[in-house]
Amino acid sequence: MDSPPIVISRDEVKRVLRYIDLIPRLESALAIFSRKNSLEIIQPLRSVIPLSKYNGFLGLMPTYMEQEGILSTKMVCFYKREDGSTLPSTQATVLLFNPEYGNVKAIIDGEVITAMRTAAASAISAKWLMPAQAEVLAILGTGNEALSHYNVFTEIFTFKEVRVWSRTRERAEAFSRSVAGPVKVCVTVEEAVKDADAIVTVTRATQPILFGKWIKPGAHVAAVGACRPDWRELDDELMREAVVYVDSREGATTESGDVILSGATVFAELGEVLNETRPALREKTTVFKSLGLGIEDAVSAKLVLERWEATE
Numbered sequence: 001m002d003s004p005p006i007v008i009s010r011d012e013v014k015r016v017l018r019y020i021d022l023i024p025r026l027e028s029a030l031a032i033f034s035r036k037n038s039l040e041i042i043q044p045l046r047s048v049i050p051l052s053k054y055n056g057f058l059g060l061m062p063t064y065m066e067q068e069g070i071l072s073t074k075m076v077c078f079y080k081r082e083d084g085s086t087l088p089s090t091q092a093t094v095l096l097f098n099p100e101y102g103n104v105k106a107i108i109d110g111e112v113i114t115a116m117r118t119a120a121a122s123a124i125s126a127k128w129l130m131p132a133q134a135e136v137l138a139i140l141g142t143g144n145e146a147l148s149h150y151n152v153f154t155e156i157f158t159f160k161e162v163r164v165w166s167r168t169r170e171r172a173e174a175f176s177r178s179v180a181g182p183v184k185v186c187v188t189v190e191e192a193v194k195d196a197d198a199i200v201t202v203t204r205a206t207q208p209i210l211f212g213k214w215i216k217p218g219a220h221v222a223a224v225g226a227c228r229p230d231w232r233e234l235d236d237e238l239m240r241e242a243v244v245y246v247d248s249r250e251g252a253t254t255e256s257g258d259v260i261l262s263g264a265t266v267f268a269e270l271g272e273v274l275n276e277t278r279p280a281l282r283e284k285t286t287v288f289k290s291l292g293l294g295i296e297d298a299v300s301a302k303l304v305l306e307r308w309e310a311t312e
């Protein structure tokens with residue numbers, strides 16, 4: 001008889017998942033994704049159900065990677081509203097199936113997976129697209145994604161200065177106190193991004209907060225928020241003048257307000273850079289527009305299950 005699904009909690013995911021293991025898996029998955037071979041990956045565009053009454057959305061992210069033996073679905077709810085709830089604004093669950101019989105092998109909390117795989121994808125973009133001698137990192141926003149981005153960027157790169165901006169100084173100060181290393185609190189976005197080499201936008205803004213005129217030529221922007229077709233974090237000037245990389249062309253041209261409303265041209269998928277079929281134009285100002293992919297959750301969940309089984 002089949003064993004019942006293993007349930008892996010948020011704390012257990014946090015215990016077993018490490019960037020050093022995750023990054024190579026994501027690099028490989030992004031590269032396979034951009035080869036567009038349906039024998040390797042089937043990952044339809046995310047279905048999104050608006051939860052209008054609650055100012056939120058449910059995203060369904062099924063993925064099948066035949067050669068890796070991974071069949072998974074992430075279900076993620078994300079909310080725009082700010083009503084003082086203590087629950088995270090992005091909550092997710094990942095189901096891992098046995099592709100041969102369809103039984104569920106594991107039910108894994110998706111909050112930490114989402115935060116870590118998104119930050120790891122941004123870090124991969126920075127590895128290829130950030131200026132060679134990057135000294136200053138600016139993080140805009142102070143939520144879950146801000147923390148995971150701080151963690152991975154300071155783990156794999158060495159910055160002389162890390163800056164943070166939030167809409168209130170209190171939140172930026174609390175973020176600065178909560179992390180291990182020194183972080184400079186900035187009162188305006190302009191102050192945070194001035195001469196920065198790498199900029200991470202991880203807010204729930206729906207109108208542009210980052211303007212091209214403030215940015216040093218050659219900087220790299222990992223743009224993570226604004227995942228709806230009418231939401232923005234970056235202004236038209238930045239989107240049109242930068243070289244724009246995305247995780248998925250189909251995703252970006254369907255879901256990203258920054259891409260759709262600015263009329264920017266998508267230059268390449270990150271996986272194409274990894275496959276060396278499109279160049280990494282590190283010397284130019286670059287934007288990596290991230291929307292999130294089911295394959296990222298699929299390989300992360302498989303890794304979590306492997307590590308959990310190895311340490312249980």
Ligand SMILES: NC(=O)C1=CN([C@@H]2O[C@H](COP(=O)(O)OP(=O)(O)OC[C@H]3O[C@@H](n4cnc5c(N)ncnc54)[C@H](O)[C@@H]3O)[C@@H](O)[C@H]2O)C=CC1
Nearest residue numbers: 089090141142143144145202203204205225226290291292
């Ligand atoms: N690209 C991807 O794969 C993923 C994208 N996201 C998106 O990333 C963003 C951040 O996610 P989390 O850190 O989980 O959210 P969070 O709720 O933990 O943090 C959001 C941050 O944005 C700030 N904020 C809210 N409204 C704002 C506004 N109008 N202007 C400026 N700042 C504002 C909040 O104060 C907070 O610092 C969200 O837009 C979320 O939908 C989240 C997960 C994956």
Ligand SMILES: O=C(O)C1=NCCCC1
Nearest residue numbers: 076078114227291292293
């Ligand atoms: O890929 C994800 O997970 C998400 N993408 C955009 C919005 C929140 C979650």
